[in-house]
Amino acid sequence: MSLNKVILIGNVGKDPDVKYFENENAVANFTLATNERGYTTANGTQIPERTDWHNIAVRKKEIVSFVERFVKKGSLVTVEGKIRYREYDKDGVRHFVTEILADRVDFFNNSSRRSDNNGANAEQNTADSQA
Secondary structure (H helix, E strand, C coil), X not given: XXXXXXXXXXXXXXXXXXXXXXXXXXXXXXXXEEEECCEECCCCCEECCEEEEEEEEECCHHHHHHHHHHCCXXXXXXXXXXXXXXXXXXXXXXXXXXXXXXXXXXXXCCCCCCCCCCCCHHHHHHHHHHC
């Protein structure tokens, strides 16, 4: 048995780039920053804060719609999905890409309730928080 599951909580680095295709499919891409706090070890060694950047790709139509409407630069979100590696050639140069293929994108809120419809409850959470 094997499992490819990623869960990230972080801040969106730029507004999502959404592209639509002729066959009514769509893809949303954005970057997500995750941080590890710095600390001091028992012997006094300073370990600095670390920020990692992740490429997020969303292909499920309903999640792309949510991302396009509500996710903006700086949004604190939870992303669940799987890690994917791909490569391509451009102008004779081979490029390697690591990305998270998102199955779920939701606003992060410690008190938010989970939904069974892939992040659609975030629209309701947003409406609740604006009331």
